[in-house]
Amino acid sequence: xxxxxxxxxxxGKKIGFVPTMGALHEGHISLVKVARxxxxxxxxxIYVNPTQFGPSEDFSxxxxxxxxxxxxVEEAGVDILFAPENLYLPDASTFVQxxxxxxxxxxxxxxxHFRGVTTIVAKLFNLVQPTVAVFGQKDSQQCDVIEQMIRDxxxxxxxVRAPLIRDARGLALSSRNKYLxxxxxxxxxxxxxxxxxxxxxxxxxxxxxxxxxxxxxxKVPGMKVDYVTWANGYLCSAVFVGKTxxxxxVPYIIN
Ligand code: AMP
Numbered sequence: 001x002x003x004x005x006x007x008x009x010x011x012g013k014k015i016g017f018v019p020t021m022g023a024l025h026e027g028h029i030s031l032v033k034v035a036r037x038x039x040x041x042x043x044x045x046i047y048v049n050p051t052q053f054g055p056s057e058d059f060s061x062x063x064x065x066x067x068x069x070x071x072x073v074e075e076a077g078v079d080i081l082f083a084p085e086n087l088y089l090p091d092a093s094t095f096v097q098x099x100x101x102x103x104x105x106x107x108x109x110x111x112x113h114f115r116g117v118t119t120i121v122a123k124l125f126n127l128v129q130p131t132v133a134v135f136g137q138k139d140s141q142q143c144d145v146i147e148q149m150i151r152d153x154x155x156x157x158x159x160v161r162a163p164l165i166r167d168a169r170g171l172a173l174s175s176r177n178k179y180l181x182x183x184x185x186x187x188x189x190x191x192x193x194x195x196x197x198x199x200x201x202x203x204x205x206x207x208x209x210x211x212x213x214x215x216x217x218x219k220v221p222g223m224k225v226d227y228v229t230w231a232n233g234y235l236c237s238a239v240f241v242g243k244t245x246x247x248x249x250v251p252y253i254i255n
Contacts, residue, residue, distance in 0.1 A: 001082050005043070005129035013040040017130030017157075019121060022046040022083075023063040023175035024072045027165040031134040032076045034162045038132045044073060045082040045124055051095075052116030063178050087123050096122045098152070101144040105236055106247065109226050117142060118149050130157050138164045138172055140234050140249045164249070166192065172248045179244040187222040188241045194220070195235055195250045206230045206254055213237060230254065 005015060016039025018031045028044075035042045046069060053059035073081050095115055102114035125133070135143050143161050150157055165173050170192040171185070180188055198213040213235060214228040226238035226245065236249040 001043075001080075001084075001127045002129065004080070005127070008041055009129055014131040015039055015129055016042045017124070017128045017133040018042065018044045018078075019124050019133070019135075020044060020046055021048045021062065021175065022069050023065055023178065024069045025173045025175065025177075027136055027138060027173035029072065029076045030165050031136055031162045032078055034160055035132060035134045036077065038134075038158075038160065039130075041079045042077070043080045043082055043128050043130070044076075044078045045084075045128065046073075047082075047084055047087065047120070047124075049087075049116055049120040051088070051119055052113050054110055054112060057110070058176075058179075063175055082128065087120065087127075095119045096149065096153075098145045098149050101141065101148050101232075105141045105227055105229050105231060106238060107141065109238065109245075114142070114145050118145060121146055122149070122153070122155075125155055125157060132158045132160055134160045134162050136164060137161050137234075137249070138174070139247070140236055141231070144232055170196070172246070174246065176244055176246065180241060184222070184241045184244065187220065188239075188244075188246055190220040190223060191217070191237060191239055191246055191248050192250075195237060195248055199235060199250050199252045203255070209235060209252060209254070 008015060016035030018035050020028050032042055048062050050059055096118040097115045098118050107114050135146060147159050150159055167173055169189055171189055194213055194216045209230055210228050214225060217223060217225045224240040228237045233251055234249040235252045238245060238247045
């Protein structure tokens with residue numbers, strides 16, 4: 001991959017990069033479209049990164065529908081699909097850790113998660129040599145962390161945040177939605193509904209905003225609230241529906 005990328009750069013090609021963990025949906029494909037607008041060659045990676053999963057999380061059962069993914073990648077017009085088997089040598093001992101934006105929100109509930117994310121994204125950037133890399137606003141904190149990492153470590157790459165894509169009923173698209181039973185899906189819809197309804201009220205302080213959303217989410221039968229936090233211009237939340245952890249966020253300006 002690195003040889004190929006360096007050869008493309010030698011020819012003056014701009015590489016647009018979309019890192020994913022597969023189990024692709026329209027949210028991922030929307031990132032490809034954004035990359036396509038900004039680059040000559042679009043590279044997508046599919047790699048379920050073990051270091052961003054906690055010990056009791058869903059690494060082994062994370063969906064890996066390989067043939068369906070390849071079909072979607074072809075239809076989306078991706079030029080290079082990079083799907084390595086393993087990016088950690090048995091004696092790997094180097095990790096990348098961002099120490100400000102990684103705290104709180106998902107970093108609170110998943111303490112080693114962002115260390116895994118920054119480590120794998122740094123590895124992938126070195127392999128793929130992107131001019132532009134596209135990340136989804138769906139993972140708002142991940143965008144904050146990656147933007148900080150490329151500033152701090154001088155990665156020569158432009159980060160683009162692509163909009164959050166939802167299904168017809170408002171649920172943020174996610175590979176983990178596949179875990180939801182039909183009844184759980186109905187419960188999960190409350191996450192986006194509550195966040196959107198909460199932000200209709202203008203002029204709230206951060207505390208008022210967070211507690212308005214939190215108290216409504218707590219009342220939803222079948223939903224367990226992990227966090228509700230305003231950060232960097234977005235009201236963000238993570239909840240559990242059954243065993244499935246779902247995240248969402250909506251923009252809100254606090255004056
Ligand atoms: P994942 O495969 O879940 O690691 O996601 C790979 C990339 O797709 C990340 O940059 C995500 O933020 C992005 N992504 C996932 N779901 C969505 C969505 N519903 N809308 C926009 N981007 C998304």
